[in-house]
Amino acid sequence: KAGVTQTPRYLIKTRGQQVTLSCSPISGHRSVSWYQQTPGQGLQFLFEYFSETQRNKGNFPGRFSGRQFSNSRSEMNVSTLELGDSALYLCASSLGWASGNSGTQYFGPGTRLTVL
Amino acid sequence: SQQGEEDPQALSIQEGENATMNCSYKTSINNLQWYRQNSGRGLVHLILIRSNEREKHSGRLRVTLDTSKKSSSLLITASRAADTASYFCATVSYNQGGKLIFGQGTELSVKP
Numbered sequence A: 001k002a003g004v005t006q007t008p009r010y011l012i013k014t015r016g017q018q019v020t021l022s023c024s025p026i027s028g029h030r031s032v033s034w035y036q037q038t039p040g041q042g043l044q045f046l047f048e049y050f051s052e053t054q055r056n057k058g059n060f061p062g063r064f065s066g067r068q069f070s071n072s073r074s075e076m077n078v079s080t081l082e083l084g085d086s087a088l089y090l091c092a093s094s095l096g097w098a099s100g101n102s103g104t105q106y107f108g109p110g111t112r113l114t115v116l
Numbered sequence B: 001s002q003q004g005e006e007d008p009q010a011l012s013i014q015e016g017e018n019a020t021m022n023c024s025y026k027t028s029i030n031n032l033q034w035y036r037q038n039s040g041r042g043l044v045h046l047i048l049i050r051s052n053e054r055e056k057h058s059g060r061l062r063v064t065l066d067t068s069k070k071s072s073s074l075l076i077t078a079s080r081a082a083d084t085a086s087y088f089c090a091t092v093s094y095n096q097g098g099k100l101i102f103g104q105g106t107e108l109s110v111k112p
Helices: none
Strands: A005-007 A010-013 A019-024 A031-038 A042-050 A053-057 A064-068 A074-078 A087-094 A111-115 B005-007 B010-014 B019-024 B031-037 B043-050 B055-058 B061-066 B071-076 B085-092 B100-102 B106-111
Touching: A005 A087, A010 A019, A019 A087, A019 A111, A031 A074, A031 B100, A042 A064, A042 B100, A074 A087, B005 B085, B010 B019, B019 B085, B019 B106, B031 B061, B031 B071, B043 B055, B043 B061, B043 B071, B071 B085
Parallel strands: A010 A111, B010 B106
Antiparallel strands: A005 A019, A019 A074, A031 A042, A031 A087, A042 A053, A064 A074, A087 A111, B005 B019, B019 B071, B031 B043, B031 B085, B055 B061, B061 B071, B085 B100, B085 B106
16 A cells, blocks of 8 residues: 655745645555644644544644544644744544544655745 | 654664664554654554454564553564655544544664
């Protein structure tokens, strides 16, 4: 099976702009989670979608939003970009609800976002 | 917010040696997982240990979990240069909504 894919892999934006990142999970996986990784804060959970519904949310401002489509593909949107949003954004998919005891998540290669 | 704290932050060893990384956490958990990340790329799941398990093996990996001390360790035996990567522990707690909460990671360098 193909792994988790993320597009684009690299992105450069300027402050104030908005950005949309895309994630295609492993075929058959219904859960997609998003994480932000920065040198200062490490890996932080953004949100999780399962069957098109947001099931869990981290402590990020409302500028960060997401959605999931009926084919389980997910998009993440960041509006009014700030310099501090520069990070590696990782998505992960799992078969069932990731927050269940199975827990294993399969990560994509990430999208490196640079905000100038 | 970080749940796990990893120790050491960086570890440098020679090929063939064993590498041990430790992870401590604060709240009760349902399971703990270890992931590897090569140089700013995606994470690879290594092993999951449930709160009612004490030890688990997978190939050259051995993970222990001590819930009374709220700590876990990852042992990589007979390390190889290809094991050079960052290693993260991540906890899952149902009372925190079941999301993965990562530690800051240990950077392992294995010299040939």
